[in-house]
Amino acid sequence: MKVDASNPLWRFRGITSTAMFFFAYLYLPIVVLIALSFNENRLATIWTGFTMDWYVTALSNDDMLRAAQNSIVVAVSATVLATIAATLAAMGMSRGRFKGEAGVSAMLVLPLLVPEIVTAIATLLFFVALGIKLGLLTVIIAHTVFCIPFAYLPIRARLEGMDPALVEAANDLYANEWKAFRRVTLPLLWPGILSGAMLSFIISLDDFVISYFVGGAGSTTLPIYIFGMIRIGITPEVNAVSAMMLIVSIVFVSISFMIDRIRY
Amino acid sequence: MSEVVISARSVGKTFGSGADKVTALDSVSVDIFQNEFFTMLGPSGCGKTTLLRLIGGFEQATSGQILLEGKELNDLPPFKRPINTVFQSYALFPHLTVKQNITFGLEMQGISRKDAGGRADEMLELVRLAEYGDRVPSQLSGGQQQRIALARALAPAPKVLLLDEPLSALDLKLRKEMQVELKRLQTETGITFVFVTHDQEEALAMSDRIAVMQSGEILQIGAPREIYEAPTHRFVADFIGDSNFLVGDLVDGGAGKRAVKLSGGQVIALTQEVSDQRTGEVTVSVRPERLGLVAESDAGADQLTGTVSTIIYFGTDTTYQIDLGNEALLTVRMQNGSGAKADFAEGERVGITMSPDAIRVLAD
Structure with a gap:
C-alpha cells in the first residue's frame, strides 16, 4: 500500500489494525453467511462439511x-416507471429557473429522508382509505414512489454537467425539439438513466418494510419470504438464498457504478 | 456594398420583470450586408451576445423586428432559420465523431447520408483537418475543436454565420492564426459572418464593419479605420485604442469652419463638419500618435504648451506624458527612428503640434 506521508493519520501506529478491525466489522458477518451456505449440517451454526445441496x-x-x-x-415495473418519471422530472428541473425551484428540488429527494416505517404506514392507510385491494399492484405503486429519488439523482447530475449550448447547437443545426432530444440529450443522458435504473432495481429488490405493509396475499417478495423462513428456523437454505441475492446486488451496483463513470 | 441580409429594426430585449427587469437591448437598428464580415464589439453586458442570440433565434425579441432578406424571422425557431452558429464553448457533440458532427445539420435537413458525407469531407478539407474525421471531439486540441465547430456550422451553407466570441478560449498565438483563418474562410465561402467580441484588436483586424455597443445600444457603425480615426462617442474613442480627451467651447473658426477654444485660451481649428446647432462646451478626442512635440521656442501663439512629466520608451515608439498645467495630462506617442527630433527631457517645456483632422468632436 502506498503511504501518503502528508496525511497525519498515517503517522498513527495502530492504523493498520484499526482498519482491519473496521473491515472485519463490516464484512465478516457476510463472509460467514456465505461460508455457512455451503455447510452440510442442517444446523446453520455447526460446520460439518462442504456441500452445494442448499442451493x-x-x-x-x-x-x-x-x-x-x-x-x-x-x-x-417499479424501475421502469420510476426511471421514466425521474427522467421527466430531471429534464423539467434543468430547464430554466422558476419560483420555488429549491423547494421542488428538495421535495423530489425528501422521500430519501422520511423514515421508511412512516412511508409504509402512510401508504397502507392511503390504499385502505381508497379501498384498493392490497396485492402486487399496491407493492409496485409504493416501490415506484420510493425509487424515484434514487433514479432522479444520477440523471439530474448528468443533466447538470451537460453544456446547455449542446441542445442549442442541435436546434441551430435544424433539429427540432424532439430530434434534438433523441439525437443529443438522450445519448448523453443514458449513462445517468441506466445508472439510476440499476440503483432503483436494487433498492426495490431489497425492500422489506414497505413490501411487508402494503403487500397482500400472493404478493410475497423475496425479503418477506426469507423473513418467514427465519421464523421457522435458520437453515443453510436461508444462507443460500441470501448469498444469491447478494450476488445479484453486487452485480447491479457495480454495473451502475461503472456506467456512471462513463465520460465523453 | 450589396444587398441587406440581416436587418434589425428597433429591436429591444428585456429580461425578467418588475424590479429585476434588465434591459439588454434598447431599440437597436442595424443592416448587415451580403458577404460582409460584421463585428459587434463591446464590453461584457453591452448586449452584443443578446443581439446575436436574437438573430440565431435562441431568444425572442421583446420589441422590434429582425428580418432575413426582407422576411420577418421573429417567430421562427432556430431550426427553421438558414443561419448557423459557432458557439463560444464550441458545443461539439461529444458522443459523435468529428464527421458525424459535421453531417448532423445536413442530415437534419434531409440530405442523404452519402451526399452529407461528401460535403463533410469538403468541409474538413476547408478547415485543413482532413485526417481527423474519425476522431471524437475530446481527442482534439482547442484550436482543432474550433475549426470543427466552424466546419459544422458552414456545412449546411447558411446565409449567415454567427460567431459568439469563438476565439476567447484560445491562447494568443492560436488566436492570431485563427483570425487569419476566419478571414480566409469568410472570403472563400462568401458567407456573411456576424462576429461578436470584446477584443478591439480582433475586431479591427478582421472586420469589414464594426458596430460598437454599450449598455444595449449601438453607438457607432463603420469600417475599422473610420471607427478608429473618427470616433463619434467618448466611449468609442476610449474603448478602441488610446485617446486623449480635451474639453473646450465651440467657436467660429472662420471660412465656414468651427474651432474649439480650450480653457487655456488656445484655439484648435476643426476640419470636421459640426452642426451649427451645437454650441457651448464639447469634448474632443485625439489619438496620441496624431500629436507631435516641438521645442517651446518653436511653438506658435495658439499652440498648446506643457511640461514633459514622464517619458516611457517602448522600442518602436516613445510615449510622453505632457502636463498641460491647469487641468490635464496629454499623452503623445512618437515613433522612434522616423527622423523626427524626438529627444525631449523630463521637465522640459514643449509645444504640441496636432493635425486638425485628428481632432474629433464627440457626441454629448
Missing part, C-alpha cells in the same frame, strides 16, 4: 421461486 434445495423450492418472481416483477 439446489433453494432453487427447487416453489414458494421461494414464486417469491423471487414477485420480487423481479415488482422491481422491474
Whole structure:
C-alpha cells in the first residue's frame, strides 16, 4: 500500500489494525453467511462439511421461486416507471429557473429522508382509505414512489454537467425539439438513466418494510419470504438464498457504478 | 456594398420583470450586408451576445423586428432559420465523431447520408483537418475543436454565420492564426459572418464593419479605420485604442469652419463638419500618435504648451506624458527612428503640434 506521508493519520501506529478491525466489522458477518451456505449440517451454526445441496434445495423450492418472481416483477415495473418519471422530472428541473425551484428540488429527494416505517404506514392507510385491494399492484405503486429519488439523482447530475449550448447547437443545426432530444440529450443522458435504473432495481429488490405493509396475499417478495423462513428456523437454505441475492446486488451496483463513470 | 441580409429594426430585449427587469437591448437598428464580415464589439453586458442570440433565434425579441432578406424571422425557431452558429464553448457533440458532427445539420435537413458525407469531407478539407474525421471531439486540441465547430456550422451553407466570441478560449498565438483563418474562410465561402467580441484588436483586424455597443445600444457603425480615426462617442474613442480627451467651447473658426477654444485660451481649428446647432462646451478626442512635440521656442501663439512629466520608451515608439498645467495630462506617442527630433527631457517645456483632422468632436 502506498503511504501518503502528508496525511497525519498515517503517522498513527495502530492504523493498520484499526482498519482491519473496521473491515472485519463490516464484512465478516457476510463472509460467514456465505461460508455457512455451503455447510452440510442442517444446523446453520455447526460446520460439518462442504456441500452445494442448499442451493439446489433453494432453487427447487416453489414458494421461494414464486417469491423471487414477485420480487423481479415488482422491481422491474417499479424501475421502469420510476426511471421514466425521474427522467421527466430531471429534464423539467434543468430547464430554466422558476419560483420555488429549491423547494421542488428538495421535495423530489425528501422521500430519501422520511423514515421508511412512516412511508409504509402512510401508504397502507392511503390504499385502505381508497379501498384498493392490497396485492402486487399496491407493492409496485409504493416501490415506484420510493425509487424515484434514487433514479432522479444520477440523471439530474448528468443533466447538470451537460453544456446547455449542446441542445442549442442541435436546434441551430435544424433539429427540432424532439430530434434534438433523441439525437443529443438522450445519448448523453443514458449513462445517468441506466445508472439510476440499476440503483432503483436494487433498492426495490431489497425492500422489506414497505413490501411487508402494503403487500397482500400472493404478493410475497423475496425479503418477506426469507423473513418467514427465519421464523421457522435458520437453515443453510436461508444462507443460500441470501448469498444469491447478494450476488445479484453486487452485480447491479457495480454495473451502475461503472456506467456512471462513463465520460465523453 | 450589396444587398441587406440581416436587418434589425428597433429591436429591444428585456429580461425578467418588475424590479429585476434588465434591459439588454434598447431599440437597436442595424443592416448587415451580403458577404460582409460584421463585428459587434463591446464590453461584457453591452448586449452584443443578446443581439446575436436574437438573430440565431435562441431568444425572442421583446420589441422590434429582425428580418432575413426582407422576411420577418421573429417567430421562427432556430431550426427553421438558414443561419448557423459557432458557439463560444464550441458545443461539439461529444458522443459523435468529428464527421458525424459535421453531417448532423445536413442530415437534419434531409440530405442523404452519402451526399452529407461528401460535403463533410469538403468541409474538413476547408478547415485543413482532413485526417481527423474519425476522431471524437475530446481527442482534439482547442484550436482543432474550433475549426470543427466552424466546419459544422458552414456545412449546411447558411446565409449567415454567427460567431459568439469563438476565439476567447484560445491562447494568443492560436488566436492570431485563427483570425487569419476566419478571414480566409469568410472570403472563400462568401458567407456573411456576424462576429461578436470584446477584443478591439480582433475586431479591427478582421472586420469589414464594426458596430460598437454599450449598455444595449449601438453607438457607432463603420469600417475599422473610420471607427478608429473618427470616433463619434467618448466611449468609442476610449474603448478602441488610446485617446486623449480635451474639453473646450465651440467657436467660429472662420471660412465656414468651427474651432474649439480650450480653457487655456488656445484655439484648435476643426476640419470636421459640426452642426451649427451645437454650441457651448464639447469634448474632443485625439489619438496620441496624431500629436507631435516641438521645442517651446518653436511653438506658435495658439499652440498648446506643457511640461514633459514622464517619458516611457517602448522600442518602436516613445510615449510622453505632457502636463498641460491647469487641468490635464496629454499623452503623445512618437515613433522612434522616423527622423523626427524626438529627444525631449523630463521637465522640459514643449509645444504640441496636432493635425486638425485628428481632432474629433464627440457626441454629448
